[in-house]
Amino acid sequence: MNYDWSWTVFVDLSSNGVDTYLYTLLMGVGWTLALSLSAGVISLFFGSIVAVLRTAPSVWLHFIGTVYVEIFRNIPLLVQMFLWYFVLPEVLPKDWGDALKQMGQPWGQFIPAVLCLSFYGTARLAETLRAGIQSLPRGQGQAGTAMGLTPLQVYRYVIMPQAYRIVIPPLTSEFMGIVKYSSVALTIGLLELTGQARAMQEFSFHIFEAFSAATAGYLAINGCVVMAMHYLERHFALPGRIGWKARMKLSGSAS
């Protein structure tokens, strides 16, 4: 193979003639982080609400939750990305649509991408959380209800604090998934990490270096996700339950 390896390519000037590739790649990391973090937080919030709807005793609430999840979980993410980017501005009232189209780089791409990943993430996190809620003994909800808590208070103070703890491991995979899915935003022109790596490859022909850098970037981001979630898992571990021993070992006190 005739390939001219050169790690110094990162300090060469990029296509904009001002910044180095290292800088544009780091900008890409920044957008990937911004996109994943926004989508993750929004998905967790709305995913919790949809999970509650899915487990509510009311047939109607349950139906609404189910329809939402099935729609957004079953359409390919790439198609959803195109719908948010190309179709949404056309179906909105004209001045809203025009405003979206005129926003330009990068917000014109960032906002549809956040919407897309959040709607999709909400459906996925709702399913994860629903499994957590349903794994709790039925008596927990009854005990809360029996002491006079309203249904919302039962979710708020009894069910959800336990459900979040239970789903931390699958939630970790979901958050890592959001980081990985964020690369789909490249298709609508957002220069997140994959987008920047591709731009670098196209301009410099250093495809291996470019995607080695992208790989390292994703590994680093998801490594942080894993560590943060491990920390949360230990921090919120309950006495006498799984994870408690690890927490005790870490903090050095005996139980």
Add this chain to the structure above:
Amino acid sequence: MIEFNNVSKWYGEFQVLDNCTTHVSKGEVVVVCGPSGSGKSTLIKTVNALEPFEKGTVWVNGISVGDAKTDLPKLRARAGMVFQHFELFPHLSVTENLCMGQIKVLKRNPEEAKAKAHALLDRVGLLAHKDKHPGMLSGGQQQRVAIARALSMDPMVMLFDEPTSALDPEMVNEVLDVMSDLAREGMTMMVVTHEMGFARRVADRVIFMDGGKIIEDCATSEFFDNADARSERTRLFLSKILQH
């Protein structure tokens, strides 16, 4: 205090409660027994509307449970319930378990709630464990905490659904002792249990259920000592349960 009038409930075709009529007076202790699946849990859970029913009425202190206008959370706050599997909230400390209802439902201020919680823990002999989580306590201790939690709401009636049947034998008595004390202090209680020794000592009346029907409803001494007047079904049940 509690009045059941012709209460019936169905799960589809299956009738769980069949025209149940009985009452619990103020200060009375009523034990409900019967074979598994006879509807005991369902009957006591109609009192705090954990189980809705299709026919009949249940009155608690003059309030109709089945009435759509009844403020159920308010009614439930006055009826303490103790479950077979304790159902303490594992993510909260023992004290927090006792404060939750007081603060969120009764709107007591946290200081007051905590003082009350500690007084009740002292009363069930668990003040030393006030800061532990339920997962670190034995079954008997957890059930005593659960009783204290129910008492923290100053209930006018206490409902117990097989409070000792998930416990190791050596822990049964510590829970029954707390319940006996409560009864002695005049608490109105409805207790689903198979502890016939407890029923004989503490109960004023015994209800025997089978197939969703109330088969026997009589004074404790009558229930245990006048075997000839009992139905065949009751005698069979008692002979099985009193063997050991």
